Amino acid sequence: MASLLFLPEPVSHSPLKLVDHSLVSNASSRNLPFLGLRQRFLQHGSIHKMRIVRTSNQSGGLIDSKTDLSDAPLLSGLEALEKLKAYRENIKGQQQFLAMYSSIFGGITTDPAAMVIPMDDHMVHRGHGVFDTAAIMDGYLYELDQHLDRFLRSAIRAKIDPPFDRGSIRRILIQTVSASKCRKGSLRYWLSAGPGDFQLSPSGCHQSSLYAIVIQDLSPFTSRGVKVVTSSVPIKHPQFATTKSVNYLPNVVSKMEAEEAGAFAGIWLDNDGFVAEGPNMNVAFVNKEKELIMPHFDKILSGCTAKRVLTLAESLVKEGMLQGIRMKNVTVEEGKKADEMMLIGSGTLVRPVVQWDDQVIGDGKEGPVTQTLLNLIIEDMKSGPPTVRIPVPY
Numbered sequence: 001m002a003s004l005l006f007l008p009e010p011v012s013h014s015p016l017k018l019v020d021h022s023l024v025s026n027a028s029s030r031n032l033p034f035l036g037l038r039q040r041f042l043q044h045g046s047i048h049k050m051r052i053v054r055t056s057n058q059s060g061g062l063i064d065s066k067t068d069l070s071d072a073p074l075l076s077g078l079e080a081l082e083k084l085k086a087y088r089e090n091i092k093g094q095q096q097f098l099a100m101y102s103s104i105f106g107g108i109t110t111d112p113a114a115m116v117i118p119m120d121d122h123m124v125h126r127g128h129g130v131f132d133t134a135a136i137m138d139g140y141l142y143e144l145d146q147h148l149d150r151f152l153r154s155a156i157r158a159k160i161d162p163p164f165d166r167g168s169i170r171r172i173l174i175q176t177v178s179a180s181k182c183r184k185g186s187l188r189y190w191l192s193a194g195p196g197d198f199q200l201s202p203s204g205c206h207q208s209s210l211y212a213i214v215i216q217d218l219s220p221f222t223s224r225g226v227k228v229v230t231s232s233v234p235i236k237h238p239q240f241a242t243t244k245s246v247n248y249l250p251n252v253v254s255k256m257e258a259e260e261a262g263a264f265a266g267i268w269l270d271n272d273g274f275v276a277e278g279p280n281m282n283v284a285f286v287n288k289e290k291e292l293i294m295p296h297f298d299k300i301l302s303g304c305t306a307k308r309v310l311t312l313a314e315s316l317v318k319e320g321m322l323q324g325i326r327m328k329n330v331t332v333e334e335g336k337k338a339d340e341m342m343l344i345g346s347g348t349l350v351r352p353v354v355q356w357d358d359q360v361i362g363d364g365k366e367g368p369v370t371q372t373l374l375n376l377i378i379e380d381m382k383s384g385p386p387t388v389r390i391p392v393p394y
């Protein structure tokens, strides 16, 4: 929190792109992205020349057209907090953040303006942190223990010693959801090397930190088929792809590349050319033999939802809708000529893919197995066994 006092006007936090057309035409402008904003303004004049470009789901402007950036005021701690409050009140995103736990302040807040983490936290400036999620459905946490196990496995791989034991972390997470009063949405939580300094080594960090946030999401589940493209962004090395760390730059760039191509997600291939995963979801297929096939988890994130789907799909084998279930290396050719393709993850649930690059999948319509698996997962979230549904005591 203390580092908040040093925050300038939150330009870098702004969801806005600043475009100065006089810079674009300048021959030396190629190097400009690498200069600080302030230095750029000093070279090319004030913010008056800048035009604010908003991307589709962003609202509100942070920069007053009359403000000269050289006027960045020196704020007291209280003034900075007031600015944070105003920022949260003026910039209404599509998501609502209902509660946050932070081990830094040792408690839960429901004030979005206070949902911040210290700048010197190594998760911020070194990416030294891991995270995980759990969906909240009808006042229950779905697969909390499965996600928590993966979270702690990721922490070991990232060499982060948690500040509390598993039971305490679990209790804090449930209390945070309880304080939020959220009955439908998601819980996200992070374990970080913690604040301390701006070095690379975490040896100067006082204590690892735990953060959790509850996000409301009232949107209905969708089963509409989507298009995917093969990602040109290099896949992470298995050591890092199997760890759910905060280093999601390749995932973000892959998602953006897909969106630029009018697609929902990029599909990564592993270094041997086999199908790997999407940027925040696993991939599965129904082949011509009516088998559900899914890539092994040894080089990718082992998805909690994908594992649950594998279990739930057993009922479809019994009913004869599927002939079998197999984890195997899947070639691109095999994937593209499958009857069905689906994306699986806790955010996506089970999403049919109807086109991969130029190849239409199956008959180009949402497949029946995919649709049935989505229904099974939703049913499991709403009325599954106690091993996957943890009641939140509100």
Ligand SMILES: Cc1ncc(COP(=O)(O)O)c(C=O)c1O
Pocket (backbone or CB within 6 Å): 251, 277, 278, 279, 280, 281, 282, 301, 302, 303, 304, 305, 306, 344, 345, 346, 347
């Ligand atoms: C890279 C990656 N793969 C797969 C998944 C799916 O995992 P889960 O079903 O546990 O959400 C995620 C989820 O965030 C992910 O980030």
